[in-house]
Amino acid sequence: MNYKKGLWSPDEDRRLRDYILEHGLSCWSAVPASAGLQRNGKSCRLRWINYLRPGLKRGNFSPEEEETVINLQAKLGNRWSQIAVHLPGRTDNEVKNYWNSYLKKRVIKAQNSDPHGSATSSSDCTNQGPVKHEEEPNSQMISPATHVDTGGFSPRLTALNGLPKVLFGDCLQANGGDSLHDLGEVMTNPWHSTNPHGEVCGQATDGTTNGYAGACMNGEMQAQPEALLQIQENGFFDILFPGLVYDRMDFCDREF
């Protein structure tokens, strides 16, 4: 079987998305044939995880996210999937790319200017193996300082589009019973069977789901009232959060 490689076309994305929406996730190796794709299962899985799955936040890393990546990279090494768990809506691939293309250089620069180390660069950022560490007791989460203020982003990214996006916000559940709700219902199910690591769910201190709206995968998708819904030409929804600020966010690993 000659599998197609390279970039995914909008039609391929649509096929894969439609298939998973309809059938949920089961065996990736069976997906391409069933969905009518000339890809291998591995490629489909990657495309879904890194681009098509609900709740992904595209674009800007906030200063808090940057801080989290830097701190966790120093602590965990290049365990990108574990680091990504602490960043709702971010994929390991995205975190890895962001580190390699931007944060690593920034940390190196900071170390050079401050050879004794600083709060955010406490270890050799060039280490490839994880720093010896005690396994986290299931991450009782990011520092309390995880204060999401979507107003401030890295200059580099702010210049691009200024706001974070949650792609494919079809996981949001606007009002029960409408089409979005139905779609949300469909979307939540696959997660119950596909997250051995537990996806991260933002949870406010009062116990309600919050933050990143569609990024919350516990089956109770709630649209942020402030969110602006954008429907793109390709059929994706973008949710924008102008000036969204949370007092405190506790993130927890969840088994689904």
Add this chain to the structure above:
DNA sequence: AATCCCAGCAACCGCTGTCGT
């Protein structure tokens, strides 16, 4: 205007871990 260079990012590849038989 044309070319070159580089950063960013999507996707591939190979390895490892897990699970069922």
Add this chain to the structure above:
DNA sequence: GACGACAGCGGTTGCTGGGAT
């Protein structure tokens, strides 16, 4: 315990767009 299938992870590659020359 051995084996195969599958999923997940991290490193790497290669394409693309934008800036510099």
